[in-house]
Amino acid sequence: MTLQIGTHTLENRLFVAPMAGVTDRPFRMLCRELGAGYAVSEMVTSRKELWGTLKTSRRANHDGEPGPIAVQIAGTDAAMMAEATVYNIERGAQIIDINMGCPAKKVCNKWAGSALMRDEPLALEIVQAVVDAAQPFNVPVTLKMRTGWSEEHRNAVKLARDFEAAGVQMLTVHGRTREQGYKGSAEYDTIAAVKAAVRVPVVANGDIRSPEKARDVLAATGADAVMIGRAAQGRPWIFREIAHFLETGTHRAPPLVAEVRRLLLDHLVEHYALYGDYSGVRTARKHIGWYVRTLPDGEAFRARMNTIEDCAEQLRAVGGYFDGLADRMDRMPVQHLADEEASSGEEEAACAVD
Numbered sequence: 549m550t551l552q553i554g555t556h557t558l559e560n561r562l563f564v565a566p567m568a569g570v571t572d573r574p575f576r577m578l579c580r581e582l583g584a585g586y587a588v589s590e591m592v593t594s595r596k597e598l599w600g601t602l603k604t605s606r607r608a609n610h611d612g613e614p615g616p617i618a619v620q621i622a623g624t625d626a627a628m629m630a631e632a633t634v635y636n637i638e639r640g641a642q643i644i645d646i647n648m649g650c651p652a653k654k655v656c657n658k659w660a661g662s663a664l665m666r667d668e669p670l671a672l673e674i675v676q677a678v679v680d681a682a683q684p685f686n687v688p689v690t691l692k693m694r695t696g697w698s699e700e701h702r703n704a705v706k707l708a709r710d711f712e713a714a715g716v717q718m719l720t721v722h723g724r725t726r727e728q729g730y731k732g733s734a735e736y737d738t739i740a741a742v743k744a745a746v747r748v749p750v751v752a753n754g755d756i757r758s759p760e761k762a763r764d765v766l767a768a769t770g771a772d773a774v775m776i777g778r779a780a781q782g783r784p785w786i787f788r789e790i791a792h793f794l795e796t797g798t799h800r801a802p803p804l805v806a807e808v809r810r811l812l813l814d815h816l817v818e819h820y821a822l823y824g825d826y827s828g829v830r831t832a833r834k835h836i837g838w839y840v841r842t843l844p845d846g847e848a849f850r851a852r853m854n855t856i857e858d859c860a861e862q863l864r865a866v867g868g869y870f871d872g873l874a875d876r877m878d879r880m881p882v883q884h885l886a887d888e889e890a891s892s893g894e895e896e897a898a899c900a901v902d
Contacts, residue, residue: 554688560585565777574818583788594623594632622647626677633681662726679715690718723754759793782838809870
């Protein structure tokens with residue numbers, strides 16, 4: 549089943565969630581290779597003075613990435629968000645996504661992210677400014693939000709109608725309030741209510757960690773697609789597992805250890821190329837840790853990995869670990885951290901995740 553956003557036809561209805569510090573270009577491309585039909589970039593700030601920083605330039609790097617290129621922007625000023633829209637379109641963005649879903653304190657304390665849901669007039673002003681800025685380029689605007697600010701203030705349905713009227717062409721709803729952060733369980737009744745209230749595609753997000761859960765959430769909400777975040781960390785093949793299950797009703801066999809070894813090593817090479825040796829070896833540790841955390845001797849290997857400060861040595865260590873693993877098992881475990889949360893626990897790494 550395909551999905552249309554503006555002039556772009558997405559390959560399927562399985563999306564990668566934008567996660568700051570995680571969904572960089574190498575990770576997005578890996579998820580696309582393994583069955584994701586759409587991937588949104590890490591959050592890019594609307595603060596012009598930060599556009600020249602190394603962090604922002606890496607987040608805006610789409611070299612070799614399959615389209616459509618979707619860039620998420622965040623901010624609290626309508627004019628700045630409009631300027632950020634044009635800036636990113638001129639650098640290759642084919643879809644602009646507005647962040648009103650991130651609950652991280654460093655974002656919400658500045659009234660960006662999901663905090664904007666508490667100021668409905670400002671939220672709508674920002675959306676209209678972004679839509680107007682993107683319109684001359686024929687670039688569609690999408691938006692990710694939460695169910696509301698708090699349990700007592702679930703305003704996703706009202707805002708969804710307003711955003712649709714302003715020209716937003718797809719809405720993603722995470723099934724928690726800003727107040728919840730990532731605690732407790734996601735609820736899907738509000739997502740279903742949003743879907744019933746608007747005509748644009750609606751994407752369900754939150755706690756989707758297995759093929760069965762994806763099926764159940766699609767059925768419960770009537771959503772057009774699902775967005776997956778934390779469950780893809782260390783398990784990027786979850787997208788093809790879900791796609792197979794939705795199509796056939798049966799489970800796809802877990803990947804061979806040899807395939808995972810190849811995928812991870814190729815991912816690391818691309819990661820180093822983007823970040824350079826010094827940052828690359830350090831920022832790669834979290835990805836490696838997600839892969840091995842439930843595998844035999846995984847904790848010991850993670851501890852060792854944190855002492856390695858050379859890319860070539862890190863590659864050799866990872867290759868050697870998976871070679872040893874292949875001697876003990878042919879395939880990866882059937883359930884690979886499907887019900888666990890991201891190990892980092894960092895708000896930034898979880899920002900805009902499910």
